Amino acid sequence: MPRGPMMQKGMQAMPKIRKGTVPRLIKYVFSGYKAYWIIVALCIVASSISGVIANTYLQELIDDCIVPGIQNGMDAVAKDLIKILVTMGSIYVVGVIASFLYTRLGAIITQGTLKRFRVDMFHKMESLPIKYFDTHAHGDIMSTYTNDTDALRQMIGQSLPQIFQSLISLVAIFVMMIYYSLWMTLLVIVIICVMFFIVKVVGGGSAKYMMSQQRSLAAAEGYIEEMVNGQKVVKVFNHEEEGKAKFVELNDKLYSDSSRANRYGNILMPILNNIGNIMYVLLAVFGGLLLLYKAMNVGLQGINVISIGVIVYFLSIARQMAMMIGQTSMQVNMVAMGLAGAGRIFELLDEEPEADNGYVMLVNVVKNPDGTLTESAERTGQWAWKHYHKATDTTTYVELKGNIEMFEVDFGYTSDKIVLHDVSINAKSGEKIAFVGATGAGKTTITNLINRFYDIQDGKIRYDGINVNKIKKADLRRSLGMVLQDINLFTGTVADNIRYGKLDATQEELEAAAKLAGAHDFITRLPKGYDTMLTNNGSELSQGQRQLISIARAALEDPPVMILDEATSSIDTRTEAIVQRGMDNLMKGRTVFVIAHRLSTVRNSDMILVLDHGRIIERGTHDELLALKGTYYKLYTGAFELE
């Protein structure tokens, strides 16, 4: 029962529903808990029908016991009275038990189904390519888990059973009505048509204002968010009054729209209730007339003269029906929203997962004296690529070194717009390769290709001489350490976060990695040291501290190839120098790719590649590039802006 978003739920207008959602949802929902579903359905039927039937016994009680009883005395009707009461009682007991069973089983089914949905969604999400996340707004993905799942819960757990129950009751009531009197039933039908018409009119007006309420709510909340986040700037510029004026305007608009929308929502029930009352009167008058003129009554029970009991029965169910229709009409909107949510959930479940046709695996090996490698089941600290050659049915082992070569690579995030042209790089184990260039020049893109977050359009990338396409993605990525531009820490302790690099790391290994990254010092000064809890992407820490933790995390993984994408951008230059010394030690004999804004970070690289609009325009060491007096020189002397 989530809070905020749920409460606004009811205010949304009729949403669009994806094609084919209904049959698929039915299949998905009913594929689990089959036995439970059957019991639930039976119980709903039993409980609704018992409610309806029990009421008819009240009528029998009046007709068969009380009326004759008044004339003939208690003794004459005692037997019938007891019989009717016992029957009524038994029906009630059945109704209560059925209602208990279906609400309880319903809770189990709903929560179980939601769990299945969530797990399926999450598993699918984890399997999706990076492209999916780059092309979908994160808020939208989140909303599938929150709003859409909530709408689904509301629908499965509440609306559907209630609608089902109301439908069964209505059918049962109609059958009973027709059983007793066709004429009276016809009158009821006419009045119900009027009710539906009113529901439609009021509902339509409500939907219209819901939409404008939704819009002004979004506008007001957007403004609040912008201004509150910029509140410090507001203060610095004494801009409070101007901000208030715009706020008041948006807030008033929201008020007028939402009060109108709520008004429509509030008046539906009183209208239906009182139509119920008027229906009561009409039925009474009509019944009275039938009674007065002893009109011929037609019903499934036969043709006879209408009795007071029958009229009383019609009267008693008239109001009941009005209320039932009111409640059901409230649920229709919920169902529509649930279906729209289900549609979006299925859309996520239908996404194509990341393809992986790689078969070369990373395995532990022991190096034999003759230089050959033997696979080992234990952790040996030495790794090799296990390469099975189908043509010759042989398996070779290639030592993991970290040589990365790119040959004439072309790449575009979409096929019509190539962002990397003809990129060739040869990074040898132990080298430090740096990428320099403006935002959008393609630096990060290149690293996205090495770990196959994206696949190249043309050219080749080889890892230790093996085409990366042949390597299993998981193994490829395991051999690459990454410190990314956008730092992401997870809820958990500092230690948990560093351990992300190597789940079975000991405390010593952990601290060693933290020391190497220059993070140990500040971590020990945190209130609980390594056990300090981090939440909300580590908002407790400064940007620089978060960066140090993410470096420690990669250092713990200790991979042969490391990619540092603006890894030290938020650390002051003095601390950076310390981190760099540590990293240089760690990366001895390994390949490092560095992307940095600050040229002081890349200066000691073995090779600096200057990128411009997706092409490598200069390459060489720092001194070579300065001597060239080209773009790098201009950047270095400050004639260009790197943004």
Next chain:
Amino acid sequence: MVIKTIGKSVREYKLPSILTPAFIVVEVVMETVIPMIMAILIDNFDKGMEPILKYGLILVAMAVISLVCGILGGKYAAIASTGLAKNLRQDMYFALQEFSFREIDDFSASSLVTRMTTDVTNLQNAYQMIIRGAIRTPLMLVFAFAMSFSINWKIALIFLAAVPVLGGALAIIVLKVMPFFRKIFKRYDALNNSVQENVRGIRVVKAFVREDYEKEKFGEAVERVRSDFTYAEKILALNNPIMMFMIYTVIMIVAAYGSTLIIDTKESELTTGQLSALIGYATQIMASMMMLSMIMVMITMSIESAKRITEVLNRKPTLVSPENGVKEVPNGDISFRDVNFRYSEKAERNALEDINLEIKSGMTVGIIGGTGSSKSTLIQLIPRLYDVSEGELLVGDRNVKEYDLAALRDAVSVVLQKNVLFAGTIKENLRWGNKYATDEEIERVCKLAQAHEFIEEMPDKYDTFIEQGGTNVSGGQKQRLCIARALLKKPKILILDDSTSAVDTKTDALIRKAMREEIPDTTKIIIAQRVVSVEDADLILVMSGGKIVDRGTHEELMKTSEIYREVYETQSGGKEEEENA
């Protein structure tokens, strides 16, 4: 306390808030009298059409009254609740405008946004529920009882006996479930948080090949939500059957006892019509009990939101403008005298310690120091964004506390490190600095901040629309616009907190040159990561751990300050090489 504070925001919606229950009272009266009339009608059924028409007409009249009151009640309830929501949002927004940095820090921006949106919506719904349901339901109970007693007190006693039983059962269920739901909310938040972290950090997850680990973690979180939720809902599932059971039991007893009574007394104590009316009242009473328990749950749940709102409304800003504050800052002199500063009284460590500093009008002061050395803290004291904890701070030879806040902040212009542009045109954004600035003035400061050139290259020049958060300009451009905006104030003191970090060194130098030449009398304080940005300052402060550890000019510091030299070397080693080459 909470109710009192929230109540203050009702204001002009007091009338609708009173009218709503008033109409509802009439509606309830009608709703309870109607079954009574219906009973009379049934009893007179065998007496021909006349009584039917008579009572029918009465019923229709009552239904119309009930309808009108229902519609009006609904209308005023909508006005009152959405009106309260409007006022609460506005009161919070206005209260926020009075907050100083300290209060903003305490609440955090994201929490303030939640309070002004989700929490207000929760309260709006609860308020509507209260003014409609909290009157309606108890009233319904009372009336239904009154009617029942007036028909037959013995049978009414049966109802009365049933009420505590049902009430007790519902109360037990609610009490048992409520804490569980609070726990579920937390679990639910954790679950969503875990999804969010995965969506945002998917590159980390994939780069470390931790998909299976994350799936397992998520699976556990989902299972916790499922089992807790199922447990709570299972308890809640008792609600309906219990109520049905109570209603049915009461109906059975009434039917048995009532029919015996009718037959035995030959309708003298109870009529057939009254019997069905009593059964109707029984249903009404039990249903009201059920509603009451739901309202209780709603209110308890909204109390959390109400508390969070009142926290904002009742928070007194720690820093207020003095009455009759001095409106004019004479010059840009700054003087720190034995200043200590702590962010909160409970903080163990001073964020700033023992600061003594004299800055004369027109000086350029550079500040260098590592992350966490409290550079930003130091400069935020000058426009009184925070108050010093000990010691005193003078601007223009007067304690900052003596100035009218707006006047002080107009004279001291800060370009904050975390700076933002707002949705609107470039011009609109710049005019934050000075509402009445002419186009010429705007152009002049933009030239000063080296922003004019790129603005001219934009499609709509100064009327180019800036997206929320300034996402459609580069970091360097954004910084220059922020500097221009600050310059437009014509401040006596200009403070740049790491404001040129994304600007290239050449442009950075041009900005500094322009400031030196064009606004020589303005005191300039520059916090920077790059030594080149402060190299030519009249005074450079080296900060570490909240203290000024070294001070002097570039030349002096190169000789005396180890930290400064180190920073300089890490950054400019290349230049020396180049010079040597």
